[in-house]
Amino acid sequence: MARFYQLLLFIITISVQAQTEINYPEVVYGKEDIGASWVSHPDIKGGEDTAVLFRNTFEVDDLRPDFIINISADNHYFLYVNGQFVTHGPQLSDIQHYKYETLNLKNYLKKGKNVIAVKVINFGKRRFLGMQSIFTSLMVNGVSYGAKIINTTGFKDFWVCTIDESYKANEVVWRGGEETAIVGGFYANNPTDFIDMNKYPTGWETLGYNDSDWQKVEFFENASSMGGSIAYLLEPRNLPLLTWDKEAIGNIARSSEKEIPEFPISGDLVIPAHQKTIFLIDQKYVTNGFPELIFSKGKDARIKIKYAENLFGEDNEKGDRNNIQNKKLLGYYDSLISNGNNSQKFIPNWMRTFRFVEFEIETKDQELVLESFINYRSRTNIASAASFTSDNEMYNNIFDICKRTVDICTQDYFLSDAYYETMQYVGDTKIHALLWQAMSGNLDHTKNAIEQFHQSRDADGNILGAYPLRSTFIYPTYSLVWVDMIADYYNLTDDTSFIEKYKDGILHTLAGFEKNMNELNLVNETKYRYFIDWYSGPNDGKGTATKNNGKNSAVVSLHYVHALQNAAKLFSVIGETNTAEKYQNRANAIKKSVFELCYDTNRQLFAERPDKTVYDQHTNIMAILTDAVDESQQKALLTKILNDPDLLQATYYYRFYLFQAIQKVDAPEMFDLAQKPWEAMIENHMTTTLERFESEKKPTRSEVHPWSASPAYFYFNYLAGIKSVKNDFEEVMIAPVFGKLQSMDGLLPTSKGNILFKLRKSKNKLSAEITLPEKMKGQLVWNGTRTPLKQGKIKYTIK
Missing domain, CATH: 2.60.420.10 (Maltose phosphorylase, domain 3)
Structure with missing residues (x-):
């Protein structure tokens, strides 16, 4: 792979996102400045999929003062001023910590009449599992004096609205008896779009549009009342806005026509009347964002735009990603119907992730002209400036795909993956956060994630496995990982105030997990699932190495030890020695039991449970990290498990802990062997990292998965050996x-x-x-x- 395609020849890094978040990095305008209310369309019933368009036309006589507003919406909004796109949001959070953006619109205004226009999308019953919702609604609050004229109140304001009848949510089918749109199961991302341009109010966001037949907005709820809120508890955005960078999309690689046109890099593409056309675009690398299609004519033509990270062979195998021969695209799609006018524009209502894009077009009585197809790339605005080059091209390529994965998945939060779920999982985020800190030098996303996980806890101290979330996923091991994340943060920053902030949460979480322990000092089964790794083979327990719900699991017990050890250190540095000793003693007792019950003296390995029927790398890795085996024996144990193919293998996710174990025993000669699975990704011309190992039993799903990007972190932290010793690199x-x-x-x-x-x-x-x-x-x-x-x-x- 030529150094990531010579810095990706197809990228254009022209930013059209000049707007910034005023309340980042420090809050300037808090929620006490909000006097507006939440409003909606009078015909909205509840949580149905819909798009509501809002407009407010107002006069500005003096362009010198700032024009500062707060804005938020449920589910998602796109903001325009005088037809110019400004930003979209809000930042993902929960109802008790619902975010609003704070923007200065001064540079978008002109003297005289102006219009602010907002599209609010509700994705309906199948909306993204990370998206909490009450009601389709909008809140715009003027902060500066002149901006108060655009407050949403629902009573005597000047906001009007209409339902965009062109939009319907297109559910992504992944289960049931119907033909599925995706391969690999569970889909938790938003539905895609069905747009009938015949019903679309073209130009609705511009000043000249006639909105005389639109309805007045209707009051939904106050922004604050009764010491809190009847609806959303608002908080200012605590991360920068996302980018909106123009990125060119590669040429057509395959077509149903005899000649392959050079669209979209150069020239229009004309599809004659009464014709069915299919063509495939290969971007050459995975990217994400909001693709924009501009097209003309083609009255009632149907356009399906399908997006995928990869192509599939006859038996859903993937193989070399550069080999497209006899492979098909299986993925989510947007559907459009043309109204026959010139310069129609489509941008999806939610982020799309793709390397491959396939168009399926059927024209009617009029030719269709595709004029432009580009992407507006979406990332956090925090710079990702890290670079790494070595004398080994394989390592260089692995770094590139790891970095690209991390960059794509650092949005308003840490995405578990960019296509299927896009949720912020605890276990994934522990690794992602360390990677992002190495790529950017910035800790703000990490602090946001730790805080959001803390806000998710239940009465028993369980941290939800993913958060924000509108469902209930609990993996008790991920609750322990949350404690580990706080330790990671402290180890880098030496910030004891951070420990003080979360110490009650640590106490609560560890007390809750202690209830899972049995008389053997090993974990009992629970009604939840102890996720460890995506094991494969006869002992696959759907994320654990056992089929008995994790009962007596040595590796889960040692994860508890790991969290107890971290907690002991944290409480020690803030002077709470009694608690520190309690946790350390408990950790020692569990380690002793694991060794006595699970260590196999004949094989000189730890078994995964006392009956010694299951052996895996994971338990032995964690035994090294927790010193459950004597330090003098750790290097020999690590060597043994790395060279025993009969053990259940650590997949990409858990190899983060394997690399940590290699670092702990100071065995750099083992690093290359532990990294071997990544070489297959490079050989298959992948440009981002996989979720799990390929297998005939279950084809891999996500191809943009940051928990698999850990080698890049250890290139800096271990191979180059660059570590903070004091106060975040002081x-x-x-x-x-x-x-x-x-x-x-x-x-x-x-x-x-x-x-x-x-x-x-x-x-x-x-x-x-x-x-x-x-x-x-x-x-x-x-x-x-x-x-x-x-x-x-x-x-x-x-x-």
């Missing part, structure tokens, strides 16, 4: 181990500035060129020698 240690590599160059963003490094190994000699930011100090460590680092670009040679 002090740094660089102790490279290289593994099989001979050279490493890169840039690691931190909150204190970028660390640039060039590291070369020649036998026992280290040559290094390191650029250290101002106000950062540290040490370069090689073969036991510690050399103080100097600020600026400095060369070092150590033998």
